[in-house]
Amino acid sequence: MNTSIVVIPTYNERESIGALLHSLKKLPVDVLIIDDGSPDGTALTCIAHGVEVISRASKLGLGSAYRTGFTIALERGYKNIIQMDADGSHQVSDLVTMMEWIGSNQLLIGSRWVADGGIENWSKFREYLSRGANAYANLLLSLGIKDVTSGFRIYDVELLQRMDIASIKSEGYCFQIEMTRRALARGATVGEIPITFIERAHGVSKMSFAIAFEAIVRITAWGFLRLIGR
Ligand SMILES: Nc1nc2c(ncn2[C@@H]2O[C@H](COP(=O)(O)OP(=O)(O)OP(=O)(O)O)[C@@H](O)[C@H]2O)c(=O)[nH]1
């Protein structure tokens, strides 16, 4: 067993996951896939790569997949819990850099919106959506984090143990915002490391109006609670 585990949620990522798992084999990390019964057979591809898969019956959402994966990682006693997308947007070369900074902060965020970070092949619409979500979250919640929606992260076990992840409610990418909020509320040190996010070359994005709407509603509600001092 390695001291670090990479938790990867998957839904219909058969065409992308193979290359990622191949690259991850070169790193001193264990890998855990949380697959929501992908009809395209993603789970079988992962098993063929010798990787452990938790197969859930139906598509239960990104937040729920991470709660499941993190709970298992905590039970098993890993020191560093890494989260990463399966669609090829997060680069293993960036993970290598992020891992060099383990120990500097309890939460390390792979950030598109710090100096030397960036995006490739994203539409202007997706860029503005991401920048807009970050600006709105920082305006209402004063988190002081440039890329609060990034799903490329390393958590220290001691922090994650104190975060009571079972009570995190968000389902879409708002999960990243809620986890950041909770981490800061628990007094965590948070650092951002520049990454290059590359738009997926295969498969279909799970981003939807409902997922963006969830983020707007939750950020607004948290901002209101903050305003009234709760
Ligand atoms: N297990 C599980 N994984 C999911 C679910 N929704 C998304 N994922 C995975 O979560 C990761 C991020 O999802 P994406 O579809 O890339 O969404 P996104 O990164 O917000 O959007 P894009 O930038 O358009 O790719 C990918 O690895 C997905 O396969 C889900 O309901 N269950």
Ligand SMILES: [Mg+2]
């Ligand atoms: Mg993606």
